[in-house]
Amino acid sequence: GENVEQHPSTLSVQEGDSAVIKCTYSDSASNYFPWYKQELGKRPQLIIDIRSNVGEKKDQRIAVTLNKTAKHFSLHITETQPEDSAVYFCAADMNTGFQKLVFGTGTRLLVSP
Amino acid sequence: DTEVTQTPKHLVMGMTNKKSLKCEQHMGHRAMYWYKQKAKKPPELMFVYSYEKLSINESVPSRFSPECPNSSLLNLHLHALQPEDSALYLCASSQDGGSNEQYFGPGTRLTVT
Numbered sequence: 001g002e003n004v005e006q007h008p009s010t011l012s013v014q015e016g017d018s019a020v021i022k023c024t025y026s027d028s029a030s031n032y033f034p035w036y037k038q039e040l041g042k043r044p045q046l047i048i049d050i051r052s053n054v055g056e057k058k059d060q061r062i063a064v065t066l067n068k069t070a071k072h073f074s075l076h077i078t079e080t081q082p083e084d085s086a087v088y089f090c091a092a093d094m095n096t097g098f099q100k101l102v103f104g105t106g107t108r109l110l111v112s113p
Numbered sequence: 114d115t116e117v118t119q120t121p122k123h124l125v126m127g128m129t130n131k132k133s134l135k136c137e138q139h140m141g142h143r144a145m146y147w148y149k150q151k152a153k154k155p156p157e158l159m160f161v162y163s164y165e166k167l168s169i170n171e172s173v174p175s176r177f178s179p180e181c182p183n184s185s186l187l188n189l190h191l192h193a194l195q196p197e198d199s200a201l202y203l204c205a206s207s208q209d210g211g212s213n214e215q216y217f218g219p220g221t222r223l224t225v226t
């Protein structure tokens with residue numbers, strides 16, 4: 001089955017710096033890769049996603065890149081702000097016909113003022 | 114309405130109790146999901162309903178019983194739970210069972226005593 005590895009497990013940056021979180025997946029049939037942000041005590045919120053027919057997608061300060069050959073994808077946050085502090089989860093679908101997302105283990109991002 | 118709602122927010126139950134968790138969405142989504150999330154861990158898929166039919170059961174113990182009365186509602190019936198079942202139970206929905214965005218509800222924090 002699908003396995004998603006996520007690194008780093010924790011990431012501390014200064015406000016204004018960039019942050020990069022990387023994920024690798026094992027199932028070459030996966031074609032949908034969402035990223036979720038979860039603040040303490042809150043629900044996971046979809047912040048950006050990418051499909052296998054696209055190599056990069058941007059939304060303001062957030063971008064995701066996908067390398068299907070290498071089976072890895074990354075989240076890039078530029079000009080980080082304290083409110084970006086949260087746990088970020090990557091995920092990959094198993095392309096079973098019924099959407100099953102397999103999540104990475106999460107990255108705790110801390111942005112210091 | 115672009116939200117998934119869940120009730121109750123918190124639930125404390127004994128091991129001999131029977132209780133139910135409820136989830137509702139009015140986005141016209143035809144796929145609904147139950148996830149279990151332990152502290153500092155990613156969400157783990159439990160069940161997927163697609164067009165009101167159970168499509169995926171991730172080998173969940175029978176003390177958890179899902180029900181989808183209609184396309185907007187999803188229930189999770191709980192009976193004879195164990196303390197290790199204490200967790201955040203998240204509901205999510207998506208347009209259908211394909212590779213589409215999943216939107217999460219706020220979750221029910223369950224404590225089994």
